[in-house]
Amino acid sequence: MRTDLRDRLADLAQHTPSGSPPPDLWRRGVRRHRVVQTGRVIVAAVLVALVGLGGWSWHSSRPVQPADTHGSPHLPDRLYDPSPWLASFNGPPGQLVALLPADRKSLFQTTAGLVGVTASTGQYGFLDLPSDAVTATPLDVSPPSLSPDGRHVAFWTTGSPSGTANTRMLGVTITGVGVYDSESGRVEQAPLATVHGLDPELLDWADDHTLVLGLDQTSFGDEDPNSCCEGHWEGLATWDIEGTAGPVSLRSSMPLFVSDPGTSAGGGVLVWPSSGRRVHVIDPVPPGHDQPYGLSASAEYASLSPDHARLAVVSNPRRGRLLVGRMPTSRSGGHVPRVRLRPATSAAGFDRVVAWWDDEHVVVERRIEEKSREAYRLDVVDLSTGRAHVLVRQARTDHQLDPTGSELATGLLSAPVAVATAPPRPWDRRTLGIVVLVGLALLGLITWGARAGRA
Amino acid sequence: MPAGREDFEAFVAARYAALLRTAYLLTGDHHDAEDLLQQALVRAIGAWRRIDGDPEPYVRTILVRQNISRWRRRRWRELTTDAPPGHPVPDHGADDRLALRRALGVLAPRQRAVIVLRYYEDLTEAQTAEALGIAVGTVKSQARDALRRLREVLPELAESLVSP
Numbered sequence: 001m002r003t004d005l006r007d008r009l010a011d012l013a014q015h016t017p018s019g020s021p022p023p024d025l026w027r028r029g030v031r032r033h034r035v036v037q038t039g040r041v042i043v044a045a046v047l048v049a050l051v052g053l054g055g056w057s058w059h060s061s062r063p064v065q066p067a068d069t070h071g072s073p074h075l076p077d078r079l080y081d082p083s084p085w086l087a088s089f090n091g092p093p094g095q096l097v098a099l100l101p102a103d104r105k106s107l108f109q110t111t112a113g114l115v116g117v118t119a120s121t122g123q124y125g126f127l128d129l130p131s132d133a134v135t136a137t138p139l140d141v142s143p144p145s146l147s148p149d150g151r152h153v154a155f156w157t158t159g160s161p162s163g164t165a166n167t168r169m170l171g172v173t174i175t176g177v178g179v180y181d182s183e184s185g186r187v188e189q190a191p192l193a194t195v196h197g198l199d200p201e202l203l204d205w206a207d208d209h210t211l212v213l214g215l216d217q218t219s220f221g222d223e224d225p226n227s228c229c230e231g232h233w234e235g236l237a238t239w240d241i242e243g244t245a246g247p248v249s250l251r252s253s254m255p256l257f258v259s260d261p262g263t264s265a266g267g268g269v270l271v272w273p274s275s276g277r278r279v280h281v282i283d284p285v286p287p288g289h290d291q292p293y294g295l296s297a298s299a300e301y302a303s304l305s306p307d308h309a310r311l312a313v314v315s316n317p318r319r320g321r322l323l324v325g326r327m328p329t330s331r332s333g334g335h336v337p338r339v340r341l342r343p344a345t346s347a348a349g350f351d352r353v354v355a356w357w358d359d360e361h362v363v364v365e366r367r368i369e370e371k372s373r374e375a376y377r378l379d380v381v382d383l384s385t386g387r388a389h390v391l392v393r394q395a396r397t398d399h400q401l402d403p404t405g406s407e408l409a410t411g412l413l414s415a416p417v418a419v420a421t422a423p424p425r426p427w428d429r430r431t432l433g434i435v436v437l438v439g440l441a442l443l444g445l446i447t448w449g450a451r452a453g454r455a
Numbered sequence: 456m457p458a459g460r461e462d463f464e465a466f467v468a469a470r471y472a473a474l475l476r477t478a479y480l481l482t483g484d485h486h487d488a489e490d491l492l493q494q495a496l497v498r499a500i501g502a503w504r505r506i507d508g509d510p511e512p513y514v515r516t517i518l519v520r521q522n523i524s525r526w527r528r529r530r531w532r533e534l535t536t537d538a539p540p541g542h543p544v545p546d547h548g549a550d551d552r553l554a555l556r557r558a559l560g561v562l563a564p565r566q567r568a569v570i571v572l573r574y575y576e577d578l579t580e581a582q583t584a585e586a587l588g589i590a591v592g593t594v595k596s597q598a599r600d601a602l603r604r605l606r607e608v609l610p611e612l613a614e615s616l617v618s619p
Contacts, residue, residue, distance in 0.1 A: 016475060032497055
């Protein structure tokens with residue numbers, strides 16, 4: 001018996017049955033080499049695609065840098081439908097030219113968000129408002145409002161009322177109002193006295209720093225199952241955000257139904273076209289002088305010129321005619337002064353008066369045909385010639401709940417018009433995840449196939 | 456320096472039998488040895504033009520590493536048999552060979568590769584480590600463990616004759 005391992009290994013190897021190499025080894029080797037090279041190219045391509053996709057997605061969804069606050073403001077010629085995966089601003093966005101209500105999606109939920117468009121650069125980004133801000137705009141709640149200079153955003157806030165809360169009417173209990181300063185990022189909130197919660201009717205800016213509120217008080221709390229949705233008129237209030245006092249009530253004996261969409265503030269006053277041929281011009285400075293005017297035609301929407309000398313109205317929802325009349329300068333014998341309205345243009349189909357562009361031009365909103373790509377369009381009508389030109393187009397927003405939900409800074413309507421750049425449209429993170437998983441599965445299959453091929 | 460198909464085929468013609476013996480010691484089965492060697496040669500063709508110098512160490516490296524990979528993939532379905540491989544020719548050393556073959560079969564593939572490279576191919580520890588892609592210290596420990604197990608199965612192996 002041999003005891004040396006080397007000898008015994010050599011002996012065992014010597015008795016290995018002989019074999020001869022197959023003649024096609026070289027061909028098999030070349031073919032295998034080509035397959036391996038092709039697999040490597042595919043794997044590299046998939047990896048590059050995945051890395052590129054991830055990088056692009058990251059770049060699209062990273063926080064939007066704040067606008068240069070020293071840049072001059074521009075009015076974009078188009079407002080785009082923002083992506084629900086849009087990022088928020090990385091800090092205060094600066095002066096805004098528009099507010100757009102938009103769905104905001106995360107991996108697991110969809111919430112109502114508010115997108116701001118910066119005035120100097122036209123960037124889009126979600127505004128990070130406080131968690132108690134009401135950004136959803138159901139039809140019976142006035143949406144967040146942008147000040148004419150684009151520097152403040154007003155919104156309703158939720159909270160706990162002094163009595164039993166009513167959550168069934170609106171889904172939330174509104175107990176106050178807040179203002180977001182888009183240049184500093186500061187938020188100032190003012191709680192409003194309420195027992196069961198508020199049913200807000202109006203939230204609009206009379207000028208750059210005067211906010212006008214229209215309030216209903218909810219009459220019942222959730223404890224009464226039979227009376228969920230009744231309220232009573234609380235009245236108008238104003239809030240000078242540059243002053244030290246909070247919201248102050250205006251003396252108003254009128255049971256205003258200011259939820260009428262024709263009610264608007266601007267030019268330092270609140271203009272309310274009441275039912276019939278009448279319009280009220282209300283001074284938002286306490287005590288709140290109310291001057292009614294008779295009209296020669298019924299008005300759905302009305303707006304007073306900057307010099308308060310003329311009134312523009314959209315007459316009728318069917319015909320949508322734009323009428324203009326000069327405001328009477330003197331009152332006679334205690335009668336309600338009357339405004340004689342005349343057509344400003346032969347065109348029709350306008351939805352509302354947005355604001356006065358200057359003393360001779362009015363900005364009106366027009367709804368576009370449903371099959372068109374645009375949902376709304378703002379036209380400027382020259383009152384001296386009756387001609388109109390397009391000012392801003394707004395893309396269709398399927399999730400926009402209120403036609404007036406998109407807010408423009410009316411003080412910037414006469415700013416230079418800039419060609420708008422479409423905001424980034426980050427990929428749906430869920431789609432991105434699926435693509436990555438498919439890519440990884442493909443890599444796994446290729447790797448597995450290569451290993452199986454070697455076996 | 457290998458250049459192309461002619462060099463490859465010349466190398467195969469010259470070294471096929473020797474490499475087949477190494478493959479047989481690694482696998483313990485003639486058919487597996489032929490499969491293993493042919494796979495190693497096919498894989499070597501992809502890098503054939505880049506091999507600098509003698510291609511045999513490169514092919515041997517593929518051989519031992521591929522055998523370990525094969526064992527990992529196939530061990531769940533591996534069936535061992537007491538039957539000797541091929542058609543053995545009766546002779547008085549057959550019992551020794553059968554005993555050694557069985558003893559090698561109880562080793563893990565890396566231990567087996569270390570034994571074959573160190574005591575059949577007469578590679579140094581450093582060369583064995585390079586061929587297997589492991590550290591020299593690992594070669595030493597693998598060799599020590601393998602020899603201990605071999606002596607458990609083959610007590611007749613002399614202590615002094617298996618030391619490096």
